[in-house]
Amino acid sequence: MRNITYCEALNEAMLQEMERDSNIFVYGIGVPDHVGVFGSTVGLLKKFGKERCFDTPISEDAMTGFGLGAAINKMRPIHVHIRVDFLLLAINQLANMISCYRYGTGGTLKVPLVIRAVVGRGWGQSFQHSKSMFSTFAHIPGLKVVLPTTPKDAKGLLIAAIRDDNPVILIEHRWLYWQVGDVPEEPYSIPIGEANILKKGKDITIVATSWMNVEAVKAADVLEKIGISVEVVDPRTIAPLNDEIIIKSVKKTGHCIIADNDWVDFGVSAEIATKIYEKCFGVLKSPIERIGFAHTPCPTARHLENCFYPNAVTIIRSVEKKLGLEPMDLTGESFYSHENRFKGPF
Amino acid sequence: MRNITYCEALNEAMLQEMERDSNIFVYGIGVPDHVGVFGSTVGLLKKFGKERCFDTPISEDAMTGFGLGAAINKMRPIHVHIRVDFLLLAINQLANMISCYRYGTGGTLKVPLVIRAVVGRGWGQSFQHSKSMFSTFAHIPGLKVVLPTTPKDAKGLLIAAIRDDNPVILIEHRWLYWQVGDVPEEPYSIPIGEANILKKGKDITIVATSWMNVEAVKAADVLEKIGISVEVVDPRTIAPLNDEIIIKSVKKTGHCIIADNDWVDFGVSAEIATKIYEKCFGVLKSPIERIGFAHTPCPTARHLENCFYPNAVTIIRSVEKKLGLEPMDLTGESFYSHENRFKGPF
Amino acid sequence: MSNLSMDIYRKLYLIRKSEEEIRRLYPENEMKTPMHMSMGEEAIVVGVCHALSHDDQVFGTYRSHALYLAKTENTDNFFAEMCGKVSSMQKGKSGSMHLCDPNRGFMGASAIVASHISVAVGAAFANLRLKNKKMVAVFFGDGAIEEGTFWESLNLACLMKIPVLFVCEDNGLAVHTSESERHGYDSITDIVGKFKCNVLKEESTDAETIYKLVLKAIKLNEENQMPCFLHLKYYRYLEHVGINEDFNIGYRSKNEYIDWAKRDPIKLQKSKLLALGYGKELEIIELQIDKKIEKSIFLAKKAPFADESELYKDIFSDNEAVI
Amino acid sequence: MSNLSMDIYRKLYLIRKSEEEIRRLYPENEMKTPMHMSMGEEAIVVGVCHALSHDDQVFGTYRSHALYLAKTENTDNFFAEMCGKVSSMQKGKSGSMHLCDPNRGFMGASAIVASHISVAVGAAFANLRLKNKKMVAVFFGDGAIEEGTFWESLNLACLMKIPVLFVCEDNGLAVHTSESERHGYDSITDIVGKFKCNVLKEESTDAETIYKLVLKAIKLNEENQMPCFLHLKYYRYLEHVGINEDFNIGYRSKNEYIDWAKRDPIKLQKSKLLALGYGKELEIIELQIDKKIEKSIFLAKKAPFADESELYKDIFSDNEAVI
Ligand SMILES: Cc1ncc(C[n+]2csc(CCOP(=O)(O)OP(=O)(O)O)c2C)c(N)n1
């Protein structure tokens, strides 16, 4: 047992892999500075020098193409974005270049490129720093999209991404950075494309992505007190989406809620719901409930932001409704509060 | 009755609106040249001069921001892209700027901006000129996304888009350009957010987008011969998605196929399917079948391209399977063949 | 001259004082929005905005406190928005990073580096077409010129003869990264000068100098119908985001700051006016502004938050029902 | 010299002849891929590629017939891919717009204007780090310099001292739009010259002149470790896409063509060699190439199409099962 944070796990994954393979390098805006992308790249510059850990101009599009070029020439780049929103400047590279480069060369070239992008709430980030966008990435054939939830996943999936010969986008929720968990010291990888049951249960299944897993587990813990047994399934990888464990769970429970860390409409929750409906046809006892962001741009003011984002309480109320329960008394329960974690400036 | 093509309908819509309101202008790469974006902008330069119909540098990102800037200052720009793939260079403007500009100004400014983008097959367009991407646009709150199918829709929805005070993206399949239909001469608008029943039926519902409606209607006509009554519903607008007519239809038929002009996974078909499953819970007689592109980059060679794209035959076979019918003999049927329409070069 | 100098001082003082109040109040955690402070850049925005008319338009970045106040002097809305209150035009939806006040020509601010530059060009194009004589100035940092869209926008404005003022506020830093680690050239003005563009540059912290430069830029534009690129240096006093100094971190030296602070734009303007014997007038102005700000803060604090339904409003025009 | 001239002629002739064959065969509709013909640009690609070694790498655009053949001389794969056959390395998936042959240093071609430029910079960066001495040249049109990513890539290469050859093939046109309607400046080389970049330009249609220029560029790079921007003019003989002339349309005049055709790169090289008395050798070479091409076309036509399962292959490496 060695408890470290998700952030430390990410850092350790890169450190160990970079020690193993000198062709791996990490780059991106702010990567080598003292803040190190919320701490995740801290220490890498000192250890590997600026040849392998470097800052870049504010040129997301070119820096993404740059990664592709280095990857087809046998390097293994890790490109880091402190917010996924900035990656929108490079969608052309993702959709028109990276995702199909190998295909277009008849399999001659490989594209071992990792793109890490942070999502999540801060100190009033507003509408330009709050998107998730992973459903768009998942929609495009040729990209793998991974959303680690636990510290153990963070290390294992990042190592798997680095070792993968294909482009992998890792989506990391910044609130997860502080999650603490048991993480093996030695390098290991967790297969891309495997779901994970975060909590076993039998009355209802919650499929959650990224941070929403933390909220879902919390909701499950609270509901347990009134005798409701919730199973929380984390797909971890959304492209390719392996739905086996999800389907098995829903077949068992008969009820399902999907809690996605994104807008609901045309999001990941739609694809997962469709798969479940199809494969559990006739088995589902109630329609699937989808929980996600309000379908609005994200506002700045905290009280509006709180309405924008769902949380454990949203999930609890939704479970109660689905199972026909009276709303339970939640006074005394302590839920995750960002405010308790930090105050500004960003 | 006046039959004109979809392309002529688009052209007429712009012409009539530009005559009405001198603040409307149309621009984009190739817009004023003799080819005129597959013919749709032909004649506008002559009529309105290059102040209101102009070419641009190959700078999709800036030209999109440019449209936003003109729109908030009370002009009404129409930005045209000969392929939607090029719009990927401007996703940042769509997602981080255009979609939330009004929101961020507390409703002070309006963004009456139309973006027209062409999708569809050509003479071996390959993986960089064959995307659809509209599910991504639909995912982002603050954008309206419209996919006209018939010539009448083309004119009415484009006029509606031009008159709308909000950003509207119009997705036009290039094969539809040759469709002929009755189009009123006077200017008229079709409300954004209204589905349309293209063919009435009672045994099964096909919800189709863009070109797939033509294939669906063809499939329906063929199936009619063996006594199968297919209802074809065209949502026309996917954001905001008004599913009333779709739901009514599926409640009536009990069976549903969604034929989307895009990749299946994480596409529009997932959102529509989820809505149907939810609102027709217990009513559906079989799981929804989703038809779309193969989940691969689009290849160039025609025989592989033919496997990539679904068509009326795909739909017929799918209906038969769903209704437990033997595959019917299709010899003698003539299906749409691109080859008969034109040969290269693009 | 003294009227001009005094007006300029008023704006300089208004900005500095407002930000000082932010520094005082931020730790109370009522302003839940990331503060990218302007301290140090006041001469630029005041100089430029003073040369513009009320109806002229500006576009800014997430670092727009100074620009917003220089253009609008609207401290009521400023503090209301910082506190996320319903009394702000944006009702708290936008925060510090997306200030706006279109009626006073502040057309918006973007927190995606460089993304507003092309928008400004489009806005200027519309003004040209509508012949309404409104100028457009777009402000951005030295980091923004690394984004491709800057070059696209510059090319476009030069090509179409759109009279934008491109105002590059060069503090030599993008977050913690110095210019030399980001730019593959020695002089941006040398490069831009090769476009069909007027180019002016200045390192002064004297707002009046900047003001005169901008008058010149506007005149140049009238003469040759070319946009103008203004390259203006300044020193960022505080950390990239947040209200503190950060000289202890080591990526820059405090000595630089000390040098620049000697010619601090507010102090500079004040000493000029004092030398001219305007001590009394200054006192009055400062007092008025202190009051104005105090009142704005009081109102902001007192105001309620918007109703939760506000979340769903103002996404679409005339179409609130459909979201 | 004569060997060099002859080698260069061989490549020039190979390219021209191959495209003439495309013009002959395209109406048969077996090549179902959009043809952006190279005719007119042969001197550039041959001049550049001849100065590169076998292992050096190039990146091209949708208009890469000439570049592909100059770098690889691989007519078998070329025609197989044009016909969409399984005998091509890409098995018909890519067509005319996405030629590639990494083993011969042709690293790929993109049909999204300018999108490959940054990829080339990254590839050159990898070569630098891996110390494998491979040069990288990236080819793009005068339209590509309007895309922001060109400027980002240029800045990056200059900043990081990555020795890329940026080869701008300037035909003065983007589809039907002339340069003056797209560029807000007079001279791109004047601009790029202000970056930390070597700049060379040439209007010659003599491949040997280009060849020497590139040797100079490579030498310059060794001396000062800066990338090099080569600005090379040429005339596009045919329509933007397709195999026909288009002088009847009116956006350009046939007289321009007639002027350029007088110094057509293939004719020019041939007449130089003829003047030196190499008539016999030329005949032999031409005959060899005619045969080579004839055989490649024969093989391409004869080859079968790939199995339909090919659609799903080569998306992911080692991971064909998961798509
Ligand atoms: C497209 C994009 N990339 C990255 C960022 C993160 N970021 C925020 S501010 C900043 C530095 C910008 O520097 P500069 O333009 O010089 O402005 P300054 O902060 O110095 O005023 C960066 C990289 C961003 N906001 N947008």
Ligand SMILES: Cc1ncc(C[n+]2csc(CCOP(=O)(O)OP(=O)(O)O)c2C)c(N)n1
């Ligand atoms: C990003 C993007 N925008 C638009 C197009 C459409 N398009 C194809 S070729 C072309 C012109 C390019 O001109 P240039 O770079 O000079 O190359 P040339 O065709 O002259 O060789 C355009 C606009 C495209 N392929 N990619």
Ligand SMILES: [Mg+2]
């Ligand atoms: Mg800066």
Ligand SMILES: [Mg+2]
């Ligand atoms: Mg050209």
